[in-house]
Amino acid sequence: xxxxxxxxxxxxxxxxxxSDGQRQNWKVQGPLFAGWEIYHMKGSxxxxxxxxxxQTSGWFGQIIQxxxxxxxxxxxxxxxxxPAPGEFPKGESNKFLYEGTVGTHKWxxxxxxxxxxxxxxxxxxxxxDPETAYAGAEDAALFKTVDGGKxxxxxxxxRHTKGHLWQPGAGGMGLHTIVLDPSNPKRLYVAISAAGxxxxxxxxxxxxxxxxxxxxxxxxxxxxxxxxxxVHRIAMHPSRPGVLFMQKxxxxxRTDNAGDEWREVSGNLPSDFGFPIDVHAHEPETIFVVxxxxxxxxxxPDGKLRVYRSKSGGNEWEALTQGLxxxxxxxxxxxxxxxxxxxxxxGIYFGTTGGQVYVSANSGDSWxxxxxxxxxxxxxxxxxxx
Amino acid sequence: MIRVALPYxxxxxxxxxxxxxxxxxPPVTIGAILDALEHRYPMLCGTIxxxxxxxxxxxxxxxxCREDYSxxxxxxxxxxxxxxxxxxxxxxxxxAGG
Numbered sequence: 061x062x063x064x065x066x067x068x069x070x071x072x073x074x075x076x077x078x079s080d081g082q083r084q085n086w087k088v089q090g091p092l093f094a095g096w097e098i099y100h101m102k103g104s105x106x107x108x109x110x111x112x113x114x115q116t117s118g119w120f121g122q123i124i125q126x127x128x129x130x131x132x133x134x135x136x137x138x139x140x141x142x143p144a145p146g147e148f149p150k151g152e153s154n155k156f157l158y159e160g161t162v163g164t165h166k167w168x169x170x171x172x173x174x175x176x177x178x179x180x181x182x183x184x185x186x187x188x189d190p191e192t193a194y195a196g197a198e199d200a201a202l203f204k205t206v207d208g209g210k211x212x213x214x215x216x217x218x219r220h221t222k223g224h225l226w227q228p229g230a231g232g233m234g235l236h237t238i239v240l241d242p243s244n245p246k247r248l249y250v251a252i253s254a255a256g257x258x259x260x261x262x263x264x265x266x267x268x269x270x271x272x273x274x275x276x277x278x279x280x281x282x283x284x285x286x287x288x289x290x291v292h293r294i295a296m297h298p299s300r301p302g303v304l305f306m307q308k309x310x311x312x313x314r315t316d317n318a319g320d321e322w323r324e325v326s327g328n329l330p331s332d333f334g335f336p337i338d339v340h341a342h343e344p345e346t347i348f349v350v351x352x353x354x355x356x357x358x359x360x361p362d363g364k365l366r367v368y369r370s371k372s373g374g375n376e377w378e379a380l381t382q383g384l385x386x387x388x389x390x391x392x393x394x395x396x397x398x399x400x401x402x403x404x405x406x407g408i409y410f411g412t413t414g415g416q417v418y419v420s421a422n423s424g425d426s427w428x429x430x431x432x433x434x435x436x437x438x439x440x441x442x443x444x445x446x
Numbered sequence: 447m448i449r450v451a452l453p454y455x456x457x458x459x460x461x462x463x464x465x466x467x468x469x470x471x472p473p474v475t476i477g478a479i480l481d482a483l484e485h486r487y488p489m490l491c492g493t494i495x496x497x498x499x500x501x502x503x504x505x506x507x508x509x510x511c512r513e514d515y516s517x518x519x520x521x522x523x524x525x526x527x528x529x530x531x532x533x534x535x536x537x538x539x540x541x542a543g544g
Contacts, residue, residue, distance in 0.1 A: 095455060119505040119539040120455060120493040136459070139489030154492040 063445040064401055065130065066409055067111065068417055069098035072435035074113060076131045079430075083407055083421040086430045092134065093125065100182045100396055100439040103130075107190035108443050112209060114180040114195070122179050124153045124195075126209050138210030152211035156180065156195070156203055159216040165199065166227040175199045175219070182396060182439075184238035188245070196235030200226060200252040202264065215264035218250065222269065222287045226255035229290055236395055237294045241301040249304065249319065254279070254290040257306070259319050270319030279309060293395040295337045297344035305347050305374070307337040307395070312349060314374050325374020330361045336398035340423060341406040345373040348400075348408055348424060350393040359390035367408070369424045383427035384418065391416070396439035403444060411437025447531045448479055448524075453539040456494070460487040465534060474529045476508060477520030494537060509536035 066077040073091030092098075096115045104110040109130045115123040125134045138153040156177050167173035178198045186192035195203040195212060201219055203212040218235075226233060237251035246263045249270070256271040269286050277283040279290055290309035297303065306313040306322065310333050313322040326332035331351040340346035347370050353361045360366060364387065367380040391414035401407035408424050411417045415434035420427045450466040457463070468482045484491050491497065494506050500520075502508070508515040511525050511533050527533040 094458075117455065119453075119503070120459075121496075121503060122492065123459065123489070136489040139487075154489070155497040157498050 062403055064403070064407065065103070065108075065443040065445060066399075066417065066419075066430070067101035067103065067131070067439075067441040067443070068411055068434065068437060069101050069113070069396075069439035070411075070415070070435040070437050071097055074098040074101055074115075075431070075434060077417065077430050081403055083401075083403075083419055084428075088431055089131070091435075092131070096123075097179075098438065099179060100441070102183050102185055102441045103443045104185040104190045104193070105187045106185070108445055110185070110190045110208075112183040112185060112193055114183055116179040122154055122156060122177070124180070124183075124209050124212075126153075137208050153209050156197055156201075156212055157214070158201060158219075159214040163219060163223060165219075165223055165233065166225055168228070172224065175201065177201075178232065179234075181234040181236045182238055184240060187240055187242055194238050194240075194248070196238050196250065198232045198234035199228070200233045200235040200255060202235055202238070202250055204264065215260075217260070217265050218258060218267045221258060221267040223255075225287050226252065227288065229254035237291070239294055239296050239304070241296075242298045243301050247301070247318070249294060249296075251291040251294050251306075253292070254288060254309075256287045256289040257291050257294060257319055270315075271322070272320065273315070273322030273324075274306075274308060274313060275311065275324070276309065292335045293337050295339045295347070297339040300344045303344065303373075305337050305339060307334050307349055309333065309355060312337065312374055325370070327370070327375035327377055329368055329377050330366075334393075335395040336393055336410065338398045338400050338408070340408075341400050341402045342404060343371065343406075343423075346371045346423070347374065348398065349377075350398070350410065352392060358392045363388050363390060365389040365391065365412075367410070367420075367424055367427075380420070380424040380427070382425065383420075383429075394438055397437050399440050399442040401442045401444045407442070409440050409442055411440045413437065448474065448482070448528065449531045449534040450479065450483055451534045451536045453537060455539070456490060456537070459493065460490055462487070467531070472529075473523050475521050475523050476515060476518060479524065479535055480520070505540040507536075507538040507540055509538055 062081040068075040073094040075090030079086045099114045101113040111127045113125040126137045164172035180195045182196040184194045191208045239249040241247035251257045258267045274289045292307045302318045312326045334352045365384045368377040391412035398410040408420045413436040417430045448468045
């Protein structure tokens with residue numbers, strides 16, 4: 061029978077939740093890296109026992125951790141003590157240096173400000189090579205490892221794509237979304253707050269903004285600007301890599317041509333503000349969002365935690381409430397805190413800033429909490445294991 | 447033998463129990479102590495000093511013989527009692543407040 065492993069990053073450590081395919085009885089492992097912020101953990105599709113974790117701290121900076129046994133033990137790749145005295149330590153696995161001249165981006169006061177590395181928001185392992193992974197940074201940049209995380213190099217072409225016009229939002233200028241095209245290893249999508257969405261078709265050498273059709277009337281002086289949109293999350297179904305769904309600051313958007321043109325599909329949602337968006341594992345037109353009241357009030361409308369599902373690729377949405385709190389609920393669900401498994405029926409998972417992780421084992425029809433009292437959940441990823 | 451006391455999170459990261467004892471050839475400066483520490487425990491690179499600039503991270507403090515050495519130059523030689531190991535070189539996470 062299949063097994064499910066849920067990787068949960070929180071403000072105060074990481075947790076691993078495991079169950080069989082029934083998804084009813086769960087074992088909780090953790091906290092791992094107790095006391096540290098774990099922005100993201102994700103397993104390799106090429107080797108599910110290999111898991112990367114982004115461990116960060118305002119005091120001690122950025123650490124990359126790696127497990128090669130499904131999360132039982134962890135190491136900083138390349139962080140082993142050197143056997144020969146006199147050699148300078150590497151410690152490259154934690155080193156994220158911008159390539160070449162650091163350059164500047166737009167600052168809050170309109171001036172130009174140098175890029176400053178703060179943390180890794182998201183790690184996206186390669187679909188085919190366990191040694192290769194991408195890492196999205198704040199201040200926004202994309203890094204790549206080809207040695208299992210021992211060393212990281214920036215793909216600087218991204219920041220050359222009008223980077224001087226990118227400006228941090230209140231949450232920081234983070235590269236938070238990395239989507240790999242399973243049909244074309246040269247094509248990647250990334251999204252940055254608050255710069256927008258970008259695509260490369262040559263493996264990361266060169267990039268282009270893909271923000272046509274996004275409207276940011278309240279956030280930008282030019283609502284149709286080429287860059288500067290506050291994209292919160294992008295999701296793709298692997299069977300249709302040219303179709304992307306986006307939760308923008310406001311608005312749910314979709315593109316059917318790899319980002320060349322977006323159109324709004326917010327439809328009848330009670331609010332089209334929110335953070336996560338994801339696609340059903342077996343139904344590429346079924347998508348899930350969690351509406352949040354507004355950019356000023358980061359909690360669900362009416363105190364009711366509702367996942368909304370569209371089975372038509374947007375526009376027509378239904379509230380999913382069974383098992384979710386329908387009164388006095390004022391948590392948020394962050395952009396990286398929703399994921400789906402590959403079982404049938406599809407499992408949907410999300411974590412809240414109140415420390416709950418919910419699962420639906422029936423494509424969203426009903427929900428149950430796996431855990432209720434974790435630290436604020438920053439990210440949720442799911443591995444479906446044989 | 448230099449005795450270095452690390453904060454809780456860095457001891458966990460480097461899997462250290464208690465103080466670290468380091469051989470540091472003279473002159474025993476702040477920078478030389480940190481070089482020796484990072485050589486022994488490469489996973490600490492970047493956690494005390496910035497990878498690029500090698501400057502002390504903003505919320506890291508160095509305390510020596512009840513004095514704050516955080517703002518001293520990396521070339522500053524530490525007191526003899528630290529060099530002899532009778533006093534530790536303290537690496538401390540700054541108070542968070544709140």
